[in-house]
Amino acid sequence: MSRQTQAIIHADALLHNFKVLAALAPSSQSMAVVKADAYGHGAVNVARILQHVSSRFAVAIIEEAIALRDAGITAPIVVLEGAHQIKECKMAFQNNCILVMHCEEQLEWLDKCPKDKRPHVWLKVDSGMHRLGFSLSDIETVAAKYRHLLSDQTVIVTHFACADDLDNSFTDSQFTAFKQVADKLGFPTSVANSPATVNWPESRNAWNRLGVGVYGGAVSTSQKCDTEVYPTMTLRSSVIAVRDIAPGEGVGYGQTWVADKPSKIATVGIGYADGYPRHCKNGTPVMVRGKRAFLAGRVSMDMITIDVTHIDNVAVGDVVELWGQNVSIQEVATCADTIDYELMTRISQRVPRIVKYL
Ligand SMILES: Cc1ncc(COP(=O)(O)O)c(C=O)c1O
Known part of the structure; x- marks a missing residue:
């Protein structure tokens, strides 16, 4: 597949x-x-x-x-x-x-x-x-x-x-x-x-x-803005590997994330070459199996690693939402110290755009 x-x-x-x-x-x-x-x-x-x-x-x-x-x-x-x-x-x-x-x-x-x-x-x-x-x-x-x-x-x-x-x-x-x-x-x-x-x-x-x-981008700094716009892009990928990590073990380039307890790490098939921002920090949210999971380790060119310790039964093939209806693009942009405009425009040609009509 x-x-x-x-x-x-x-x-x-x-x-x-x-x-x-x-x-x-x-x-x-x-x-x-x-x-x-x-x-x-x-x-x-x-x-x-x-x-x-x-x-x-x-x-x-x-x-x-x-x-x-x-x-x-x-x-x-x-x-x-x-x-x-x-x-x-x-x-x-x-x-x-x-x-x-x-x-x-x-x-x-x-x-x-x-x-x-x-x-x-x-x-x-x-x-x-x-x-x-x-x-x-x-x-x-x-x-x-x-x-x-x-x-x-x-x-x-x-x-x-x-x-x-x-x-x-x-x-x-x-x-x-x-x-x-x-x-x-x-x-x-x-x-x-x-x-x-x-x-x-x-x-x-x-x-x-x-x-x-x-x-669907942010149009106002005001909390009171009552013009409701909806997300127009869901960026998604899937889990391509799952592994157990012992306390004290690091994940990814530079080992910037280190397990403080027995942990489960899922590897997801998207990276900065696809436009997922390399500057996303540890803790940036994604959605898998209806729950939020969090970036654990640096974003690689073609993959990211996420901590799914708290989510049962995460398996290869599970869909992961990077942004969309459940994880707002603005939230991810904040984690990468940038704005939604930049995240949208940087999705690379390697990522197919699939138009969905209701
Ligand atoms: C001259 C000009 N007009 C309109 C727009 C659209 O602006 P926005 O995306 O903030 O609605 C832009 C975007 O950069 C622009 O450069």
């Missing part, structure tokens, strides 16, 4: 999460962000599942858009980093993509394209994240200089630095500064990612860009 390591993708949860987030903003439109292979879920899988509810998709780079086109996805695709070279303007036009342009060099490339073969563009404004975009003081001049490249489809875009943190006043100041400038330009705006859609109602503008929330 082949290795039982799989990422189960829950179609019903993806649909639920997108709909519940989009419903927060009934007077604006929302698109699913499917960059980085749809946060590790498989971009084609996710676009097929969401294409009847998300009238557009967003990706980071044009290659991601073309992969969707090759799979028959027809909705317009917003390319969040715009063009990386002049030929991408042509590719965007041919593939019905909208380029989010963040610097003059990109607009110059567009200017060189034949007038009737230019893709639609959105303009990115740096309102305080200081990553990409025209500055608040330059955007009016840029929009005037390149007016001939803009269209009735143009949208002015910005991105928040701290939208998941309800107590952080920076989001308000970023939004106020952006609004002042964007209002003068007179184009529709796109501001909210999924945390902002949940936490900052005023930022739900023409187009919301919904990423991690669609994938």
